[in-house]
Amino acid sequence: MERYEGDPHQLLDRVPLLTAARDRPLDRSQLQDELDISRATAYRRTSTLSEEGLLDQQPGGYQTTGAGRAVVEAVEQFERSLVAIDRLEPLLAQLSAPELTRNVHLFADADLHVATPQNPNEPIEPWLEHFEEFDYFRSLVVAGCPPKVTELGIEHARDGVDFEAICTPLALQADQNASEEAFETIANADAPSLYTHSALPFTMGIVDDVVIIGGFDSETALPVASLTTENPEAREWAKDLYRRYRRDAEELDLTEMDAGLQSVTND
Numbered sequence: 664m665e666r667y668e669g670d671p672h673q674l675l676d677r678v679p680l681l682t683a684a685r686d687r688p689l690d691r692s693q694l695q696d697e698l699d700i701s702r703a704t705a706y707r708r709t710s711t712l713s714e715e716g717l718l719d720q721q722p723g724g725y726q727t728t729g730a731g732r733a734v735v736e737a738v739e740q741f742e743r744s745l746v747a748i749d750r751l752e753p754l755l756a757q758l759s760a761p762e763l764t765r766n767v768h769l770f771a772d773a774d775l776h777v778a779t780p781q782n783p784n785e786p787i788e789p790w791l792e793h794f795e796e797f798d799y800f801r802s803l804v805v806a807g808c809p810p811k812v813t814e815l816g817i818e819h820a821r822d823g824v825d826f827e828a829i830c831t832p833l834a835l836q837a838d839q840n841a842s843e844e845a846f847e848t849i850a851n852a853d854a855p856s857l858y859t860h861s862a863l864p865f866t867m868g869i870v871d872d873v874v875i876i877g878g879f880d881s882e883t884a885l886p887v888a889s890l891t892t893e894n895p896e897a898r899e900w901a902k903d904l905y906r907r908y909r910r911d912a913e914e915l916d917l918t919e920m921d922a923g924l925q926s927v928t929n930d
Contacts (some may be wrong), residue, residue: 669715678738679709681731682718688724708842743768754888757878760864762897766900770876773892778885786877786886787812793870793891800826801905802868803860806879807837809886820852829858829905837844837884848917858912867901874901 685687685698691705698705709725710719717731727735747767747822748755754775755764776785794800794815808816817828839846849855866877874897877889885894892898 674734674860675738675887677712677717678735680708680712680831681727681735684718684725685727685732688721688726690724693724703921712771717853740768743771747773749769751775751888751890754876754878754890757804757880757887758865758876759924762864762904763876766897769897769900770890770892772894773890773897775888775890777888784809786885786889789875789889790868791811791815793873793875795866797826797870800868800870801817801902802826803863803905803908804828804830805842805863805866806877807834808883810913813849814905816849816855817845820849820855823852823854825854825856826858827858827909828906829860829863830915832859832861833862835859857915859915860908860912863908864879864904867904869905870899872898874898908917 679698680694683694689697691702691709693717694700694709695702695705709718709720712761713720713725714732717728717734718725719728744767751767751770751773755767757820758764774789776789777785778784790809790812794812835846850857866879868875872893873891873897874894875889875891880883880887
């Protein structure tokens with residue numbers, strides 16, 4: 664990867680000036696007052712940023728160029744990422760998928776739900792709340808569903824509620840082992856659409872306007888943390904992620920799954 668040839672620390676120091684002049688031209692005296700900097704600093708920074716093509720001198724003053732706006736937005740995204748990383752550490756300790764870490768800035772304002780000894784089911788509560796009633800539901804599932812979520816799934820299957828889920832083979836087997844009757848009730852219903860994919864990045868749900876992402880302990884498969892957000896950009900990202908895995912997923916075939924499970928059991 665190519666590296667920025669300038670001094671990134673100096674550029675970060677100048678971002679407030681680019682931000683101030685982003686929406687309207689400002690002369691040097693206005694920049695001095697707005698940023699509380701000296702006349703010499705205002706002169707030096709406007710001259711340097713103009714030479715670098717990040718600031719444009721106009722009759723009314725200096726205004727940020729398109730390249731300068733890109734710098735400001737990159738820094739703002741970086742700052743949102745740092746906020747999200749700090750707030751979501753319990754979840755990120757379980758999830759390192761690039762699909763999430765590259766887009767963590769989308770979740771700076773997300774709500775975090777962490778399992779505690781007093782409430783080990785707190786990460787599941789958003790799923791129960793939003794899965795109870797909805798108009799739109801799509802999910803990626805890497806671990807078996809908690810019993811209370813399965814109960815809601817059975818109700819929806821019997822009522823003909825339309826929803827989709829893409830599950831890993833291990834998640835499907837875990838649900839089948841937990842309750843074969845419940846599993847078959849959902850799998851054989853007409854309305855829910857179940858698919859399988861062997862390489863899902865994490866458990867995620869898109870429920871109406873809400874995105875939910877869950878992290879589970881790799882050894883016990885117990886829920887550790889989850890996040891919820893109504894950020895429209897996060898929802899568009901989640902919908903695109905779901906569509907990409909849906910294209911490569913296979914529709915669940917119970918006969919084929921039972922044969923595979925029997926083969927594993929015999930071995």
